[in-house]
Amino acid sequence: xxxxxxxxxxxxxxxxxxxxxxxxxxxxxxxxxxxxxxxxxxxxxxxxxxxxxxxxxxxxxxxxxxxxxxxxxxxxxxxxxxxxxxxxxxxxxxxxxxxxxxxxxxxxxxxxxxxxxxxxxxxxxxxxxxxxxxxxxxxxxxxxxxxxxxxxxxxxxxxxxxxxxxxxxxxxxxxxxxxxxxxxxxxxxxxxxxxxxxxxxxxxxxxxxxxxxxxxxxxxxxxxxxxxxxxxxxxxxxxxxxxxxxxxxxxxxxxxxxxxxxxxxxxxxxxxxxxxxxxxxxxxxxxxxxxxxxxxxxxxxxxxxxxxxxxxxxxxxxxxxxxxxxxxxxxxxxxxxxxxxxxxxxxxxxxxxxxxxxxxxxxxxxxxxxxxxxxxxxxxxxxxxxxxxxxxxxxxxxxxxxxxxxxxxxxxxxxxxxxxxxxxxxxxxxxxxxxxxxxxxxxxxxxxxxxxxxxxxxxxxxxxxxxxxxxxxxxxxxxxxxxxxxxxxxxxxxxxxxxxxxxxx
Numbered sequence: 001x002x003x004x005x006x007x008x009x010x011x012x013x014x015x016x017x018x019x020x021x022x023x024x025x026x027x028x029x030x031x032x033x034x035x036x037x038x039x040x041x042x043x044x045x046x047x048x049x050x051x052x053x054x055x056x057x058x059x060x061x062x063x064x065x066x067x068x069x070x071x072x073x074x075x076x077x078x079x080x081x082x083x084x085x086x087x088x089x090x091x092x093x094x095x096x097x098x099x100x101x102x103x104x105x106x107x108x109x110x111x112x113x114x115x116x117x118x119x120x121x122x123x124x125x126x127x128x129x130x131x132x133x134x135x136x137x138x139x140x141x142x143x144x145x146x147x148x149x150x151x152x153x154x155x156x157x158x159x160x161x162x163x164x165x166x167x168x169x170x171x172x173x174x175x176x177x178x179x180x181x182x183x184x185x186x187x188x189x190x191x192x193x194x195x196x197x198x199x200x201x202x203x204x205x206x207x208x209x210x211x212x213x214x215x216x217x218x219x220x221x222x223x224x225x226x227x228x229x230x231x232x233x234x235x236x237x238x239x240x241x242x243x244x245x246x247x248x249x250x251x252x253x254x255x256x257x258x259x260x261x262x263x264x265x266x267x268x269x270x271x272x273x274x275x276x277x278x279x280x281x282x283x284x285x286x287x288x289x290x291x292x293x294x295x296x297x298x299x300x301x302x303x304x305x306x307x308x309x310x311x312x313x314x315x316x317x318x319x320x321x322x323x324x325x326x327x328x329x330x331x332x333x334x335x336x337x338x339x340x341x342x343x344x345x346x347x348x349x350x351x352x353x354x355x356x357x358x359x360x361x362x363x364x365x366x367x368x369x370x371x372x373x374x375x376x377x378x379x380x381x382x383x384x385x386x387x388x389x390x391x392x393x394x395x396x397x398x399x400x401x402x403x404x405x406x407x408x409x410x411x412x413x414x415x416x417x418x419x420x421x422x423x424x425x426x427x428x429x430x431x432x433x434x435x436x437x438x439x440x441x442x443x444x445x446x447x448x449x450x451x452x453x454x455x456x457x458x459x460x461x462x463x464x465x466x467x468x469x470x471x472x473x474x475x476x477x478x479x480x481x482x483x484x485x486x487x488x489x490x491x492x493x494x495x496x497x498x499x500x501x502x503x504x505x
Contacts (some may be wrong), residue, residue, distance in 0.1 A: 067404040070391040073226035076301035080229040081317030084298045086236035088384045089291040096349035098336035103281035120289045123451035127295045133458045149457040162442035166293045170385040175425040178378030179209040186370040216382045217418035225387045226301040235380025242373035243328040246350045246419030250339035253358045259341040280486035287439045294445040325348025378470035440485035449478025
C-alpha cells in the first residue's frame with residue numbers, strides 16, 4: 001500500500017505541475033517519467049487535481065513556472081530573442097554548404113537552399129503562433145506542445161527522442177568541434193615560421209575535450225535562459241564573424257589551381273548511387289538550419305499578459321535574426337563554392353578547406369582569430385542547447401519535492417550533464433560522421449514536419465481548405481524527406497564504412 005500511495009502522490013505532483021504550468025497537455029505527465037495507467041485512475045487524478053476556479057489555477061501556475069530555468073525569468077525582449085536565435089541557429093554545419101553545391105551545381109544548389117530557408121522559416125512562424133495558441137496558456141517547451149497537439153503517448157513517441165538528442169547530442173557535437181578547434185589553435189600558436197614547433201607539450205584530444213567542457217560548465221552556472229542573453233550575444237557575434245571571414249577571405253585570396261565547377265556525380269555510377277549522393281547533398285542543406293527545438297523555449301522568456309502577447313516581439317526577433325542568417329548562409333554557399341569548387345573537402349567543409357588552400361597566405365593571427373571565434377560560438381551555443389536538459393532535470397525534482405531546486409543541487413545537475421556529455425564525446429568522437437543519419441531522424445521532423453501537423457491539430461484551419469491542404473502536404477513531405485535522408489545516410493555508411501575510433505578523439 002505504501003508503494004502505491006507514493007506513486008499516487010508522485011503522479012499528482014506531476015499533474016499539478018504540468019496541468020497548471022505553461023504546458024497544459026491532454027494527459028500531462030513529465031517527459032522524464034513515462035507511466036502507463038488505467039483510464040479510471042487517470043480520471044480520479046484529473047478530478048482531484050483540477051482547480052476549483054480560474055483564480056486558483058493562476059495562483060498555482062506562476063510559482064511553478066518561476067521554479068524552472070526556462071521560465072524562471074520572463075523579462076526578455078525582441079533583441080534578447082534575436083541573440084538566442086542567432087546563437088543557436090548559425091553553426092558550423094553551414095560551413096558544409098559548398099560541399100552540397102559541388103554535387104548539385106549552381107542552379108539546383110541555390111534552388112534547394114532557398115526552398116529549405118523559406119520552409120523552415122515558415123514553420124518557425126507556425127511555432128510562434130502555437131506558443132500561445134489558447135488564451136491564457138503558453139507552450140514553452142517543444143515536447144509539451146507535441147503532447148498537446150498529438151496526445152500524451154503519441155507526442156512522447158514522436159518528439160521525446162528528437163528533442164532530447166538535439167539538446168544533449170548538440171552539446172556533444174560542440175565539445176567535439178570546440179575541443180578539436182582548441183587543438184588546432186594550439187598547433188598554430190606553437191608553430192614557428194620555419195615550420196618547427198615551439199617544443200611545448202601538446203595536450204591530446206581527451207584533454208582538449210575536458211578543457212572545453214570545464215569552460216562550458218563554468219558558464220552554465222548562470223541561473224536561467226534569460227540570464228544568458230549576453231552569452232548568446234557573444235555567440236551570435238562570433239558566429240556571424242567567422243562565417244563572414246571564411247567566405248570573404250576565401251574570395252579575396254583567390255581560387256586554387258585546377259578548380260572546377262563540374263558536378264562530383266560520376267557518369268559511370270549507377271542510378272542508385274547518384275540518387276544517394278544527391279539526397280546526401282540535400283541533407284547537408286536541410287540540416288544547416290537548426291534550432292527549432294529551442295524556439296518555444298526562447299519565446300518562453302518573453303513577457304505576456306492579457307493585453308499583449310509574446311508573439312509580436314518574438315516575430316521581430318526572428319525577423320532580425322533571419323535577415324542576418326540569410327546574409328551569412330547564402331554567401332557562404334555561393335562564395336565558398338566559387339572559391340573551391342569541387343575541391344571542397346568532405347571533412348568540415350570550409351573549416352578544413354580554408355587553412356588547407358590558404359595557409360601560406362594568411363597570418364597566424366588571422367587564422368588564430370577565426371579559431372577563437374569558432375570556440376567562443378561553440379561555448380555559447382552549448383549553453384542554449386543544454387538549457388532544456390537542465391529544465392527537465394529540475395522539473396523532475398520540483399515534481400517530487402514540490403519546491404524550487406536549491407542552488408547546490410542545480411549546480412550538481414549541471415556538473416552531471418557536463419560530465420555525461422564529455423564521456424559521450426570521448427567515447428564516440430566519430431559522432432559527426434553520423435550527423436546525416438541522426439539528423440534525418442530528429443532534426444528534419446521537428447523542423448519541417450511536426451509544426452505543420454501541430455497547426456492542423458491546434459490551429460484548426462478550415463478542413464480541406466487551402467491552408468489545411470498546404471500544411472498537410474508540407475508536413476507529409478517533411479516526413480518523406482526524413483525517411484529518404486535516413487535511407488541515403490545508411491546507404492552511404494554501408495558503402496564507405498565508418499571509422500569508429502572509440503575513445504580516440
